Amino acid sequence: MDNIAGSPVEGENFFGRDADVAHLREILRNDDVLLLGPRRIGKTSIARAVMAKVREEGWRAVEINVASCLDERGFLDKLDTALRPHLASFPAKTKAAIAGAIAAISGRIKSVKIPVPGAGSLGVELGSGTAEEWTAVACEVLSLLAKAEEPWLIYVDELPIFLFHIINSDPITGVDRVRHFLNWFRNDVRALPDSKQFRWLVSGSVGLDTLVQQHKMADTINSLSHQTLEAFEDDVAVALLSSLSSSYQIKLAEKDVKEIVAAVQWPQPYYLQTVFSHLRGLISAHPEASHASLVVQAIDKLMRPGMDNEFHHWETRLYQQLPKDDANHARALLAMACRDPAGARPEALLAHLTERMPNASLDDVRNTFVSLRDILQRDAYWRSDETTGIKRYRFQLEPLRRWWARRNEP
Ligand SMILES: Nc1ncnc2c1ncn2[C@@H]1O[C@H](COP(=O)(O)OP(=O)(O)OP(=O)(O)O)[C@@H](O)[C@H]1O
Ligand SMILES: [Mg+2]
Numbered sequence: 238m239d240n241i242a243g244s245p246v247e248g249e250n251f252f253g254r255d256a257d258v259a260h261l262r263e264i265l266r267n268d269d270v271l272l273l274g275p276r277r278i279g280k281t282s283i284a285r286a287v288m289a290k291v292r293e294e295g296w297r298a299v300e301i302n303v304a305s306c307l308d309e310r311g312f313l314d315k316l317d318t319a320l321r322p323h324l325a326s327f328p329a330k331t332k333a334a335i336a337g338a339i340a341a342i343s344g345r346i347k348s349v350k351i352p353v354p355g356a357g358s359l360g361v362e363l364g365s366g367t368a369e370e371w372t373a374v375a376c377e378v379l380s381l382l383a384k385a386e387e388p389w390l391i392y393v394d395e396l397p398i399f400l401f402h403i404i405n406s407d408p409i410t411g412v413d414r415v416r417h418f419l420n421w422f423r424n425d426v427r428a429l430p431d432s433k434q435f436r437w438l439v440s441g442s443v444g445l446d447t448l449v450q451q452h453k454m455a456d457t458i459n460s461l462s463h464q465t466l467e468a469f470e471d472d473v474a475v476a477l478l479s480s481l482s483s484s485y486q487i488k489l490a491e492k493d494v495k496e497i498v499a500a501v502q503w504p505q506p507y508y509l510q511t512v513f514s515h516l517r518g519l520i521s522a523h524p525e526a527s528h529a530s531l532v533v534q535a536i537d538k539l540m541r542p543g544m545d546n547e548f549h550h551w552e553t554r555l556y557q558q559l560p561k562d563d564a565n566h567a568r569a570l571l572a573m574a575c576r577d578p579a580g581a582r583p584e585a586l587l588a589h590l591t592e593r594m595p596n597a598s599l600d601d602v603r604n605t606f607v608s609l610r611d612i613l614q615r616d617a618y619w620r621s622d623e624t625t626g627i628k629r630y631r632f633q634l635e636p637l638r639r640w641w642a643r644r645n646e647p
Contacts, residue, residue, distance in 0.1 A: 580631025
């Protein structure tokens, strides 16, 4: 097994989530899936494992990453590019008709590529006329694809980033365009005569749920089956580290392996892989040192400035998905919770927020608190813990707590 810490893992390197793959596959029998979760928890890896599985069953599966798409046309271009290679293998009798129709569609997609003179005018350039046109083109593409005899899985990665691009670049009609996009997905795509032949797996790491709630369009994604990825159970985490150790001929004692799992606390595979990668480097640099001391250093390395890129996005993400004041409040609540590994009591957090919102009514403060508390829980920053008999909100990922604490030191 390779020690990969960053890129999606596939095949032999995809560890410990076969049951989750089977679960997602099962949901796809009847529903489309929305897989949301923080960065690096393994969304792309599992989505690819699901694609491999359905391909074995004879489906066609395509992946589009829409993070770089700036508008609806960009999205269609991605779809078009991913689907094109499949045309060659369509059944002979329909191939000619489809090839002609697809060529015409591609012409139309290109024809809606109006050059945008300045970012500020984007909203004006993409009036509702254009939006209608792209939905029609998109539906036509899908109808043609349904002429293949096999079912399709279309995996759309990073959809929320694409939708945030639209909103941020078009302050005037951006929200309406996003609503229109999501409605197209929910209504038009499902209304196609062959809609059952398509299944969608949509994933992303920036809060799509926060976005739709804020703009009162939660109904647009309700038809998707919402899923996330739990961290590994401790025994699976131990097995992953043991498997890596034997691949790299490192004899790690069981207590050292358990020490790593305990230090991470929320054993998502990425953090195990990263600590292992630091440990490998340290062992080869200091072959005489005890593994126990190197394990401590490897964990510390996670938080060290320069090595801590992976934690910055936890902070940035607050500002991407929340209005600035709320993001500042959320950061202040996290700064309070990070002081103690056991977390902070809700009363103390609420009192802190009350001080920060001197002009707001008690009801408003409470509503803000409840909403931020739930967002931070859903997005895996903290979890509520009542094991001591007293409720506290505590960081899930211990290295993130330590990083947050270091950043908040004077
Ligand atoms: N099943 C797995 N087995 C082993 N390692 C894994 C597994 N899933 C994820 N990882 C680890 O997590 C890292 C990130 O995986 P992946 O790119 O799939 O996550 P992601 O959630 O799509 O991330 P991003 O939000 O950055 O796109 C991998 O490089 C690997 O270290
Ligand atoms: Mg990914």
